[in-house]
Amino acid sequence: MPKWLKILLKVLGGLILLFVLVAVGITIYVANNKQQVLAQVIKKLNENLDGTLTVGDIKPSFFSNFPYVSLALKDVVIRDRQFPKHHHTLLASKDFNVSVNAAALFRGVISINNIGINNASIDLYTDSTGYSNTAVFKKNKKDSIKTEKNEGNSSTQLKRFSLANVNFTINNQKANKLFNFAVDQLNGKMNYPDTGWHAAVHLNVLAKSLAFNTKRGSFxxxxxxxxxxxxxxxxxxxxxxxxxxxxxxxxxxxxxxxxxxxxxxxxxxxxxxxxxxxxxxxxxxxxxxxxxxxxxxxxxxxxxxxxxxxxxxxxxxxxxxxxxxxxxxxxxxxxxxxxxxxxxxxxxxxxxxxxxxxxxxxxxxxxxxxxxxxxxxxxxxxxxxxxxxxxPIATGNFKSSFPATNFNNILDSKVAKFTKGSVDMNLNYKADIINLTLNKPVVTGSINLANANISYFPRNLNLTNTSISLNFVGNDLLLKNIRLQSGQSIVRMEGQVKNFMNLYYSAPEKILIDWQVTSPQIYLAEFIGFLNSAKPSRKPAKASNNGDMVKRLATVLNSAKADMHMRINELHYRKFLATNVNADLLLSEDGIRIKQVSLKTSDGSLRLNGNLVQKEKVNDFIVATTISNVNVSKFFYAFDNFGLTDLTSENLKGYLSARTSTVGSITNTGDIVKHSIRGKVLLNLKDGALLNFKPIKSVGKFAFPFRDLNNITLSALNGDFDLMGDKITINPMEISSSVLNMDVAGVYGLSNGTDIALDVPLRNPKNDAQITDKEELKKKRFKGIVLHIRAHEEEGKLKIGWNKNHK
Structure with missing residues (x-):
């Protein structure tokens, strides 16, 4: 082994031994001076506290945060001076670990570099007056300055901190704020540049409450x-x-x-x-x-x-x-x-x-x-x-363009169906919001429907090439440039509805559409569906969510009233033709009120008013009519002889004027219910003639076999009839004709029950043709032999005989 390596290893070994000896020494020192060290720690921690800090025990741990000495404080409690009043402990920690500088510790100075709080509760409490238990950290500045002078200017800089299993609460009663977190783990590292401090933090917490306003709940x-x-x-x-x-x-x-x-x-x-x-x-x-x-x-x-x-x-x-x-x-x-x-x-x-x-x-x-x-x-x-x-109030502008057939996706199959057309909407709206639903909006703008084919099922109405322009102005609805076509009928309309938007939601049955209607020609049979009673529910729709929009619309369409002012060049209905028609009608959910109708027909004119009350299958009507100088043959033909079988348009000539007041029933297909008409008829026939009229011909065969009864001219005829279903009561009536004169009274049965009395003078009225004096003519009318005849029905057959009851 090289010499230098031996020396290096000896030095390292010596240093390690020194550190171990130091650690052992510190541990022994802390163990032998626990109370003194604990007092120093508490004193250091209390330097900036205006309250109490208590520590249950202290244990040293040198190697856990080397080269610093870690002090494990047990049962640490920090409370402010007002704790006896509010009972909120600022900090209660089972384990409070503090790392201190070892060298400073030997000098009797605590320098804290790391704090770890475990198994603890932190409660930052502010009462309703604004006082907070964090006031424990607000020590008098003079005391702080004095302490710094006595112990030097060294300050504690926290390098690391951690929290584990800590319940952290900010409870501000004055501001109604409550923040509460269960801290599973919080670790941080800090450094201290000249401007302040910087920290890197890892956080893992459970947010139990984040209430910026406790009255509204927690985020x-x-x-x-x-x-x-x-x-x-x-x-x-x-x-x-x-x-x-x-x-x-x-x-x-x-x-x-x-x-x-x-x-x-x-x-x-x-x-x-x-x-x-x-x-x-x-x-x-x-x-x-x-x-x-x-x-x-x-x-x-x-x-x-x-x-x-x-x-x-x-x-x-x-x-x-x-x-x-x-x-x-x-x-x-x-x-x-x-x-x-x-x-x-x-x-x-x-x-x-x-x-x-x-x-x-x-x-x-x-x-x-x-x-x-x-x-x-x-x-x-x-x-x-x-x-x-x-x-809440909603405002905005709504635009939409789409094929009219797209409406079929939201329309009830029992309301309407589109097969053609386009829709364009441009609306500005303002509305209250109740239960998240627009309520009674104020709408301005327009909805335009062009070239549409529509089947409207409640009225059995089919429209083609239809165009409608709806314009919303304030609460009113203006209907412009409307073109409706059903078959050969073409109708152009202009209308308005006052206070439409309010009534649409609250009282659709009060909606009144004021219409101006013009048409070159109308075939009334193509609109016969208006005789049908509306199929959807008649109950007004209550305010509801958007899902009920179609039901509400159907209710409005069937509940609203229409005041119609009509000007029609030609009006066709089966055999009937009228020209220059002027009509004022009121259409409602229950029927049609005919306020005034005037027209030209059968070379004369007709005026009428009345009501049509709609029911399930049969509709009741009451009509008052004034007929002026109509061609009686054409008139009877136009009205299909009014249900008569013996007296038809082929039996009549002349010009008829009449006043009628009748009630009756009409089916949804436009047919008069048989024998349903009751009322009064007053008529006047001028320049009239009876052609091949069977009842008179029957009498003529018995009484006047040699006179021509096929063409009986009547200079004037005034009649007074009471209609009672299948019976027509003929009030006493004088008939003066070219063939015979007669007085007639009785009952004519449309199906049975005929019983008519006829007083017929035998003298030929031709002999009186030159007499102009009315009184003289009246005296001679019944001179000579007078036959008193009775035409009555027996066993289903009409029998002609003498009137034995004549007085």
Whole structure:
């Protein structure tokens, strides 16, 4: 072995032996002077305390933190002077390990370089008056200066620190804050540049409570936090900065930048958190219960990007929140609906107006570039806001364009179906939010439907090439440029609804649409579906979630009233043709009120008013009619002879005027219910004629076999009839004709029960044709032989005979 190596080994061996002897010496020294050393440690630790620190025992451990001597303190307790009042111990530790400088220890000076706290409880308590048990560290400055002069200017600089199995609590009763962590492991290394200190920390804790306001609950409650972070303190600014790139909260990793400002009276904090891939439900689980409850009614299937700023004061008050989120290619679930292909930017802050406080009332949610699809209905919201979360108000602008057939995905199959057309929407809205549902929105803007084919099932109505423009102005609805086509019928309409938006949600049955309707021609049979009673429920819809939108719309369509002012060039219904039609109608859920109708038909005119009451299969009507100078043959033909079989359009000539007041029933297909008509008919026939009228021909064969009864002219005829189902009561009526005169009275049965009395003079009225004096004509009318005939029904057959009951 070389000589130099032998010498080196001897030196190293000597040094090791020296260290061992030193360690043994220190251990012996501490063991033999335990009380003295313990007193020194307690004295050193009490230098900056304004309270009490007690230590149960002390044990040395030289090699655990070589070259420093480790002192294991047992049952360490630190309490402030006010402990008897509030009973919150600042520190209670079963194991409190302190590393001290060995050389300084021999000089009687404790220099602490490392502190480890294990199996402990730390409770930083502030009562409702603002007093804190951390006042234990606020010793009088004069005493501190005196101590420094007596013991030198050396200061204790902590190199390392650690906590294990420690319950750490910040309980601020005045500020309503409660932070509580179960520290599994916390290790830190510190160095001291000129500006202050710097620390590298590994952290593994369970966040039991992070309540910035205990009245609102805790954030990240019962979430495990693991991270490695860097912290630094600047003595000049009093700021502590913290940074971490792997701040793991319950399995979700965030980027963290935090800033704490101390030493200026009101200590403040600010946390910046970022996460590019955070699930919605995972995010809501980090928030306070009152916020979770709301957010959990929503969901986003895919992760989103989130940035959050939380700042405030440790001295009290709610913190400031500013949270931004980036949502892309996502699926959004909201109460009552699902929105696919969802993309938007969102911002939440609880300080909408600077200086108004960090409150729900001053909070806002801003949405921008919101795009999505609801049941294949694509839409976009350029900018939308929800303000005042105490009484939320939603505002924004809504745009959408899509094929009208996409409506079929949300329409009930019993309401309507689109087979063609396009829809364009551009709306601005403002609405209260109640239970997360828009309530009574104020909408401005337009909805345009173009070139649409629609089947509206409740009214059995089919429309083609239909265009509608809805314009919302304040609470009113204006309906413009409406074109409806059903078969050969073409209708153009303009309308308005006052106070539409309020009534739509609260009282749809009170909605009144004021229509102006024009048409070159209408074939009424193509709109016969309006005779059907509405199939959906008649009960008004209550305010509900978006999922009931279709039901609400169906209710509104069937409950609303329509005041229609119609101007129609030609109106067709089966054999009936009318021109220059002017009609004022009121359509409601229960039926149709005919306020006034006037028209030209059968070379004359007709006016009527009345009501149609809709029922399940048969509809009741009441109609008052004034007929003026119509061609009676054409008129009977147009109305299919009013259900008469013996008297038809082929039996009549002349010009008819009449007044009727009738009630009856009509089917949903537009047919008069047989024998349902009751009422009164007053008629006047001028220049009339009866052609081949069987009842008179039957009488003529018996009484006037040699007269021509095929063409009986009537200069004038006035009739008074009572309609009673299948019976027509003929009130006494004089008939003066070219063939015979007669007085008629009785009952004409449409199916049976005919019993008519006829008084027929035998003299030929041709002989009186030259008489112009009415009185003379009346006297001669019944001169000569008069036949009293009875036409009545027996056993289903009409029998003609003498009227034995004539007096």
């Amino acid at each position: 990240i409650k019962n979430k495990q936090i693991q991270t490695d972070l860097e912290a630094g303190f600047n003595e000049e600014t009093g700021k502590i900065s913290v940074k971490s790139n792997n701040f793991d909260i319950g399995g979700d990793v965030f980027g963290l930048n935090a800033l704490f400002v101390t030493g200026k009276g009101d200590d403040t904090f600010a946390f910046h958190l970022t996460n590019d891939k955070l699930l919605w439900r995972r995010a809501s689980a980090l928030l306070a219960p009152n916020i979770q409850k709301v957010l959990n009614r929503f969901n986003l299937d895919n992760p989103i990007g989130v940035k959050a700023l939380i700042s405030g004061s440790f001295g009290g008050g709610d913190p400031y929140f500013y949270v931004s989120a980036l949502v892309g290619n996502n699926r959004l679930t909201i109460p009552g609906a699902v929105i696919d292909d969802c993309n938007f930017n969102a911002v939440f802050t609880n300080e909408n107006i600077k200086g108004k406080g960090f409150t729900d009332a001053n909070s806002i949610i801003r949405l921008s570039n919101f795009k999505g699809s609801y049941n294949n209905l694509p839409f976009m919201i350029d900018a939308g806001n929800i303000t005042n979360l105490e009484v």
